[in-house]
Amino acid sequence: xxxxxxxxxxxxxxxPATLRxxxxxxxxxxxxxxxxxxxxxTDEDVAMLSRIKALVDEGLTIGExxxxxxxxxxxxxxxxxxxxxxxxxxxxxxxxLAYDRxxxxxxxxxxxxxxxxxxxxxxxxxxxxxxxxxxxxxxIGIAEEHFASAFIREKLVGLIEDLDTGxxxxxxxxxxxxxxxxxxxxxxxxxxxxxTRGWRxxxxxxGLPVSEVSRVLxxxxxxxxxxxxxxxxxxxxxxxxxxxxxxxxxxxTEIVIGGxxxxxxxxxxxxxxxHIAREFTxxxxxx
Numbered sequence: 001x002x003x004x005x006x007x008x009x010x011x012x013x014x015x016p017a018t019l020r021x022x023x024x025x026x027x028x029x030x031x032x033x034x035x036x037x038x039x040x041x042t043d044e045d046v047a048m049l050s051r052i053k054a055l056v057d058e059g060l061t062i063g064e065x066x067x068x069x070x071x072x073x074x075x076x077x078x079x080x081x082x083x084x085x086x087x088x089x090x091x092x093x094x095x096x097l098a099y100d101r102x103x104x105x106x107x108x109x110x111x112x113x114x115x116x117x118x119x120x121x122x123x124x125x126x127x128x129x130x131x132x133x134x135x136x137x138x139x140i141g142i143a144e145e146h147f148a149s150a151f152i153r154e155k156l157v158g159l160i161e162d163l164d165t166g167x168x169x170x171x172x173x174x175x176x177x178x179x180x181x182x183x184x185x186x187x188x189x190x191x192x193x194x195x196t197r198g199w200r201x202x203x204x205x206x207g208l209p210v211s212e213v214s215r216v217l218x219x220x221x222x223x224x225x226x227x228x229x230x231x232x233x234x235x236x237x238x239x240x241x242x243x244x245x246x247x248x249x250x251x252x253t254e255i256v257i258g259g260x261x262x263x264x265x266x267x268x269x270x271x272x273x274x275h276i277a278r279e280f281t282x283x284x285x286x287x
Contacts, residue, residue, distance in 0.1 A: 002032070002040040012049045019049070026066055028052070059115045061196065063162040085111055085122050092123075093130055096148040097140060104151055116159045117196050120189045121280065128152050128185050156188040160203065163195040170197075171223035176204035176213050178245075183230040186259050190226050193280055199224075214248035221250050226277075229261030238263045242274050249273075 005016045014022075022028050029048065031039040041049075048069055055065035088111045095103035111123055128149065135145040175191050177184060184206040191201045204216065217225060225245075233241065242257065249255055251273070258277035 002042065003046060005039050005041070008041045008046055008049065011046055012053050014049060014053050022052075022062070026062070028066065058113070060113070061116060061163050064116070067162055085114070089123055089127050089130075092127055093148070096131070096151055097134075097144050099144075099147055101151065108155065115196065116163060117193050117280075119159065120156065120192050124152050124155055125185065125189055152185065153188070156185065156192065159192050160188065160195070160201075163192065170199045172200045172202060172220060173224040173226055174202045174204060174213070174217060174220065174222045175226045176208050176216075177206040177227050177229075178213065178241075179207055179209045181228065181230060181261075182207050183228075186228040186230070187226065189280075190228070190258070194224075194226070210244060210248050217249050217253055222253055224254050224256060225249055226256045226258070228259035229257065230259055231261045233261055233263055235263040235265050239271070242271050246271055246273055 003011070005019060008014075009016045009019060012019075023031075029041065029045045031041045031045060034040060051069050052062070052065045055068055056062055060068070088107045091107035092104045095101070095107060108123075111119060114122065131140070131145055131148045131152070134140045135142070173194050175187050175194075177187055187203075187206065191203050194201050202216075202220065202222065204213065213225070227245070229238075229241075242255075245255060245257075254273055254275065256275045256277050262276060262278060
């Protein structure tokens with residue numbers, strides 16, 4: 001049977017404008033056309049669109065929902081309880097330290113329906129912290145740390161790809177760390193957090209000179225610049241860094257700085273347009 005777009009909208013709960021946008025952006029379906037140019041959808045099209053709508057309603061992004069449908073995955077529960085998350089994370093750590101990629105992938109799949117930001121906050125970032133602590137305490141070698149970190153980064157980047165962070169219609173944020181900062185897990189997590197809230201994110205990566213970030217910012221004039229610090233700074237060093245960054249940034253761009261390298265003091269000297277984010281909730285307030 002064939003259906004016109006208004007009927008498909010009624011059957012799936014997806015409004016016609018969204019259907020057309022998904023068709024253009026993601027190539028979800030390629031409906032036939034009548035002689036008058038009206039779209040004609042098949043039963044298979046309707047079934048696929050309904051499946052995607054159900055997954056989006058469950059909390060997945062449109063990118064994740066499309067990926068699941070194209071892979072033929074069955075619906076998973078709305079949420080995963082705390083013990084299951086901890087158990088999956090422990091299993092992933094065990095497998096990664098044994099170079100068991102297949103086992104780590106299977107453990108990760110058990111929490112794959114968690115919304116992206118929860119997957120980051122409850123699974124991937126804590127896992128990265130555990131790996132870092134083990135390496136810092138000389139309980140594992142560099143090889144294990146590199147293998148596990150590569151896996152975690154792969155999953156973070158995969159989430160960013162699924163979210164299609166550059167396609168959102170919201171305000172733009174540039175994410176980058178400066179020249180002395182090579183750690184990027186926090187920044188990747190920030191990219192995911194912003195993308196799930198409708199921001200259009202331009203991820204530049206780690207270790208960029210301030211002058212290069214400034215060039216991009218003055219060209220793009222984004223609403224927000226997010227950067228992170230892992231190397232610990234004193235209050236004086238932080239103030240110097242923040243002032244240099246503020247001077248290099250267009251006045252209309254707000255700056256959020258987070259990460260473990262922030263000064264320990266809870267009262268970092270303020271600079272107009274600079275926001276401190278020790279937690280993701282701080283990032284929300286800054287936005």
